[in-house]
Amino acid sequence: MTMPGDHADAVVRTRVRVPLRFGDGFSAVADAVTFRGLADDGEHVALVFGEPDAGASPLVRLHSECLTGDVFGSARCDCGPQLREAVERLSAATGVLLYLRQEGRGIGLYNKLDAYALQDDGLDTYAANAALGLPEDGRDYTVAAQMLGALGIGSVDLLSNNPDKERQLSALGVTVRRRVPTGVFATDSNMRYLRAKVDRTGHTIALTELAS
Numbered sequence: 435m436t437m438p439g440d441h442a443d444a445v446v447r448t449r450v451r452v453p454l455r456f457g458d459g460f461s462a463v464a465d466a467v468t469f470r471g472l473a474d475d476g477e478h479v480a481l482v483f484g485e486p487d488a489g490a491s492p493l494v495r496l497h498s499e500c501l502t503g504d505v506f507g508s509a510r511c512d513c514g515p516q517l518r519e520a521v522e523r524l525s526a527a528t529g530v531l532l533y534l535r536q537e538g539r540g541i542g543l544y545n546k547l548d549a550y551a552l553q554d555d556g557l558d559t560y561a562a563n564a565a566l567g568l569p570e571d572g573r574d575y576t577v578a579a580q581m582l583g584a585l586g587i588g589s590v591d592l593l594s595n596n597p598d599k600e601r602q603l604s605a606l607g608v609t610v611r612r613r614v615p616t617g618v619f620a621t622d623s624n625m626r627y628l629r630a631k632v633d634r635t636g637h638t639i640a641l642t643e644l645a646s
Contacts, residue, residue: 444577445470446584447468480532534575539571573598590610
């Protein structure tokens with residue numbers, strides 16, 4: 435992880451209004467914001483809902499790209515439902531979604547699908563990554579901190595079940611006032627995946643809800 439002071443500031447490149455519509459009919463309007471000077475030169479984007487008050491701690495979601503879940507509705511993960519939920523909650527709360535191009539927890543689409551094959555043979559999502567010689571979770575949130583800085587946001591309420599996001603943002607100089615859990619989106623196909631997130635990395639997902 436990159437520590438504070440190890441990266442330059444980013445600046446806003448473009449800001450444009452985009453109407454959003456989901457398959458269930460829910461719609462919202464956001465400003466899509468792009469950036470210059472991000473540490474990894476990636477094409478990450480912020481969706482800003484409304485105008486967060488200066489000096490406030492807006493609700494912020496760091497969402498890592500998941501082509502299979504976000505676009506194709508894969509039931510092997512909870513990414514698509516989390517994205518849909520986040521947009522509704524952020525649009526109601528005047529918040530910000532950072533859509534980070536970190537497919538497969540940072541290992542890329544092809545490697546993620548290779549890991550799926552190993553999961554079908556019995557490994558959990560983290561062990562499958564390790565078996566491929568890849569990090570269990572290779573995500574670095576330096577660019578997220580840069581994006582927030584470019585938007586003038588230094589303190590957030592973080593919409594996440596993942597304690598590592600809070601740890602990394604705090605280490606990068608962003609104040610996380612509190613962490614707000616997402617919903618639980620369990621399917622017959624993702625129960626083992628969700629349980630691994632709880633057991634291996636301490637995600638705050640209510641296993642009692644999964645059991646029911």
